[in-house]
Amino acid sequence: MNNDFKSITVTPISPALGAEIGGVDIAAGVTDKQLKELKQAFSDYAVIFFRDQDITPDQHIEFAERWGKINVNRFFQAVETHPKIAEVRKEPHQKANIGADWHTDHSYDQIPAMGSILYAREVPSIGGDTLFSSMYAAYESLSDGLKQTLSNLRAVHSSRHVFGAGAYDARDVEDVGGRLGNTAKATQDAVHPVIIRHPLSARPALYVNADFTVKIAGWSKEESRSLLDYLYQQARQNEFTCRFQWRKGSMAIWDNRATHHCALNDYHGELRLMHRITIEGEALQAFA
Ligand code: SIN
Numbered sequence: 148m149n150n151d152f153k154s155i156t157v158t159p160i161s162p163a164l165g166a167e168i169g170g171v172d173i174a175a176g177v178t179d180k181q182l183k184e185l186k187q188a189f190s191d192y193a194v195i196f197f198r199d200q201d202i203t204p205d206q207h208i209e210f211a212e213r214w215g216k217i218n219v220n221r222f223f224q225a226v227e228t229h230p231k232i233a234e235v236r237k238e239p240h241q242k243a244n245i246g247a248d249w250h251t252d253h254s255y256d257q258i259p260a261m262g263s264i265l266y267a268r269e270v271p272s273i274g275g276d277t278l279f280s281s282m283y284a285a286y287e288s289l290s291d292g293l294k295q296t297l298s299n300l301r302a303v304h305s306s307r308h309v310f311g312a313g314a315y316d317a318r319d320v321e322d323v324g325g326r327l328g329n330t331a332k333a334t335q336d337a338v339h340p341v342i343i344r345h346p347l348s349a350r351p352a353l354y355v356n357a358d359f360t361v362k363i364a365g366w367s368k369e370e371s372r373s374l375l376d377y378l379y380q381q382a383r384q385n386e387f388t389c390r391f392q393w394r395k396g397s398m399a400i401w402d403n404r405a406t407h408h409c410a411l412n413d414y415h416g417e418l419r420l421m422h423r424i425t426i427e428g429e430a431l432q433a434f435a
Contacts, residue, residue, distance in 0.1 A: 149191075154180045157188045157195075164281040164406060165389035166192035173200050173210050173398075182213055185400075189262070190347040194279045194401040194408075196391055202266065204229040204422065211264050211424040214400070218253065218260050218425045221332045222310040226422060235265065235410075235421040236326055243322045244419070246410040249280065249383055250358035251403045252425060255306040255335040261346075261428035264400045265421050267393045271414035276392050277399065280407045282352040284387035285378070286342060294351075298435055300341040301364040302355050302375075307334070309358055338364050340433035341378075345404055351434035352405050353382060382407055393421075404428065 149157040149166070156169035166188055171181055188195050202210070208231055211217055219225070223233035223245070237244045253260035265277075286294070312330040341363070343354045357379045362371035391399055401408060 149188075152184050152188065154178065155184050155188070157184075157192070159192065160196070160391075161389035163284045163387045163389065164193040165196065165279060165391070166194075167196045167198070169198075171197060173197070174202050174206055177210065177213070186214075189400060189402060193281060193283070193405040194389070194391075194399060197398040198394065199396050200266070200398050201396055204232055207232060207264070207266055207422060207424060211426060214264070215261055215426040215428075218256075218427045220253075220423075220425055222306070223423070224326050231424060233423045233425070234326070235419075235423050237412075237414075237419045239416050239418055241322050241326075242415065243319060244410055244412040245326065246277075246408065247412045248358050249278075249379065249407045249409045250356045251282075251354075251407050253403060253428075254304040254339065254354070254356055254359045255309075255337055257335075257337045258430050259337070259339070259428050260403050260425045262400055262402050262426050264398065264424045264426065266423075267395055267397045267421055269418050269420040270393045270395055270397075271417035271419050274411060274414035274417075275419045276390050276411050278388050278390050278409050278411065279401060280382055280384075280388045282354065282382065282405050282407065283345075283348075283350055285353040285382040285384070286351050288381050288384065288387070294342070297341045297353075298433065301338050301433075302341050302371075303336065303338050303361045303364050304359045305336045305361050306359065307336070308361070339431050342434045343404060343431045344434040346429055346431070347402070348405070353378060354404065354431065355379075356382075356407055404431065
């Protein structure tokens with residue numbers, strides 16, 4: 148346990164990133180002192196986890212609004228009664244899950260989301276874990292020469308090829324129908340530094356991801372391919388990851404600028420239903 152915290156408990160779950168929080172009951176109310184320490188733990192560990200939270204959608208929204216303005220995702224099916232909450236759902240008959248590939252949320256936005264607050268409403272009896280990886284560790288693993296080269300590069304990110312018309316083949320459309328949609332709104336493109344100065348920690352972090360990064364700005368897609376593939380491989384090193392096993396009532400808050408995540412799809416035939424709220428971020432600066 149990290150004893151620097153007084154109003155909450157913070158227990159790291161892996162050397163690279165991730166800490167489990169104790170002493171917080173979101174439904175009963177989070178004090179300002181607790182929130183300050185939660186934000187410190189979030190900055191220190193890049194993803195924080197809670198157990199046994201019994202919250203309503205309204206309480207989820209109220210808690211999220213204390214972290215920042217809510218960014219409503221345009222592609223995910225929203226909770227019918229609460230349009231600010233996106234559903235991450237997989238029904239027993241469905242094959243594809245959402246978020247199966249390593250990625251970070253909303254990098255296609257000019258001002259990418261700060262983080263996401265994911266709450267488990269229904270979980271499979273086993274499986275459906277989420278993996279997280281540290282983009283600080285990924286950066287640190289690179290040679291000084293490559294760090295120097297990357298510090299001058301920017302990358303193009305887009306939502307078009309993931310959420311746009313033509314992104315799904317006929318089989319996928321049938322499977323994701325009712326979960327992902329609004330293909331006409333997949334018009335976002337953004338250019339961000341490949342190495343960012345993290346807005347909270349000021350540390351350098353790798354900021355390209357396999358789902359949404361299209362190419363290095365000014366390079367062809369073919370030229371970009373080998374470099375991006377190498378960076379993704381670094382970003383997925385086992386030692387840079389942690390793994391969270393969900394239970395009903397668990398919550399994760401991750402920093403989209405410091406982590407990648409991927410949702411394991413190993414629970415066919417069972418329901419997994421998560422509620423996700425995404426929080427607005429700020430424009431990203433290069434680490435120079
Ligand atoms: C996501 O990619 O945002 C969803 C992660 C998960 O369902 O575990």
